Amino acid sequence: MRAIASIHEIPPGEGRTFAVDGEMIAIFRLRDGSVRAVQAVCPHKGGPLADGQIDLKQVICPLHLNAWDLRTGCSLTGQPDLATYPVRIDDDKIVLGD
Template identity: 75%
Template sequence: MKTLRSLGTIHDIPVGEGRTFAIDGEMIAVFRLRDGSIRALSAVCPHKGGPLADGQIDLKQVVCPLHLYAWDLSTGCSLSGQSPVSTYPVRIDNDEILLEI
């Protein structure tokens, strides 16, 4: 059964950055994109465990800060030949970040 988890307000994540949240034993990175949208995916790079929330983002991808591998923010598919990462439904409701688990 899927549930919604509040992660705080959208103002907790600066535009163009990501933050990591520990939810039910999973590390999840939530990104606030420059167009105002948000995305959520696994916060751990499958290559060597790099912190994806600290990576560089644009409107389509996140680049791991350790070895520069990239993942699509919408699908979690690797853009550089690595394993995919999980994505999570996330939305904003009255400035509150809601993640579906």
């Protein structure tokens, strides 16, 4: 379990990329107040997923509009699945890990 950042660093409905133990992880603050964490780089062409469009269920890559389920990392458009990471908010801190 590791605190990554303050929740206030990510506006609602947006994502940010953080380097964690040598991996780039995209953390999204959903409009319902929850957070999700997936690998930051699109497996298709390396697009920056934290810059993608999100709703409460999916992220869409800004380069080629491929989509993934934010909870499971499963592709919705036939691309390889994304790695997902356990993430939560604890006292306004984004905490990665169980």
